[in-house]
Amino acid sequence: MRQHRFHGRFESTGHECAWPGCDEAGEFRAPGGRPSGFDGPGDYRWFCLEHVRQFNSGYDYFEGMEAEEIMRAQSPLHGWETQTRAFRPDAGVDQAPNWANFSDPLEAIQARARAHVKRRRADLKPENARFTPNERRALETLGLDGDIDRKTLRFRYTRLLRQYHPDHNGGDHSHAARLQGVVEAYQVLKNAAAFG
Numbered sequence: 268m269r270q271h272r273f274h275g276r277f278e279s280t281g282h283e284c285a286w287p288g289c290d291e292a293g294e295f296r297a298p299g300g301r302p303s304g305f306d307g308p309g310d311y312r313w314f315c316l317e318h319v320r321q322f323n324s325g326y327d328y329f330e331g332m333e334a335e336e337i338m339r340a341q342s343p344l345h346g347w348e349t350q351t352r353a354f355r356p357d358a359g360v361d362q363a364p365n366w367a368n369f370s371d372p373l374e375a376i377q378a379r380a381r382a383h384v385k386r387r388r389a390d391l392k393p394e395n396a397r398f399t400p401n402e403r404r405a406l407e408t409l410g411l412d413g414d415i416d417r418k419t420l421r422f423r424y425t426r427l428l429r430q431y432h433p434d435h436n437g438g439d440h441s442h443a444a445r446l447q448g449v450v451e452a453y454q455v456l457k458n459a460a461a462f463g
Contacts, residue, residue: 282313286322291315297322397461405452417462424453 275295282293293313301310314322329337339345369375386407394413398406406413409423429435431446 276316284315284318285312286314286318289315289318291317295319298326398459402455402459402461405455408448408452409456413461417457420453420456420462424449 277294277296283289284291284293293315295314295316296311297314297319299310299312312322329340332340369378386404392413396413398413403413406415409420409427411420411423415423427449428446431442431449433440433443436442
């Protein structure tokens with residue numbers, strides 16, 4: 268199949284014009300019934316020159332869209348809103364490792380496997396059974412076991428806040444991610460049903 272560079276004609280496609288009652292060769296591609304998406308480029312219809320002009324004159328890309336969707340599609344940032352997996356805040360959390368943190372790929376795989384084994388061992392402890400999986404991950408973030416009470420949780424949280432907060436470290440912001448993890452873990456645990 269050869270495409271002419273400037274006018275979109277494809278020679279020798281073997282397609283017939285999709286316009287009802289037309290026997291001409293389908294040399295021009297137009298959007299089909301299935302649009303482009305995650306699983307591929309979508310379908311195409313093939314038309315002769317006369318009918319592709321008619322199709323294009325009546326084609327509406329925004330057909331069926333709400334006003335908000337149209338505004339989003341017309342934005343110059345459309346399609347750039349999502350973050351790549353490596354740069355998302357949850358990168359490497361029970362997914363593929365953030366490879367930039369490791370010099371050797373085997374180190375990344377080994378670290379993930381160790382974390383998984385550690386989590387499984389913690390899940391099997393009887394004292395951890397009273398917590399949900401999300402709460403167990405929060406306990407792991409705070410460095411606690413399941414045999415704690417509300418007072419111990421609050422004490423550990425306060426200690427870690429003082430350890431990682433820039434106001435207590437002379438303005439050092441290098442522990443900001445760790446501090447955020449501690450705060451989020453405490454928010455999960457402070458209302459846990461296990462402390463009922």
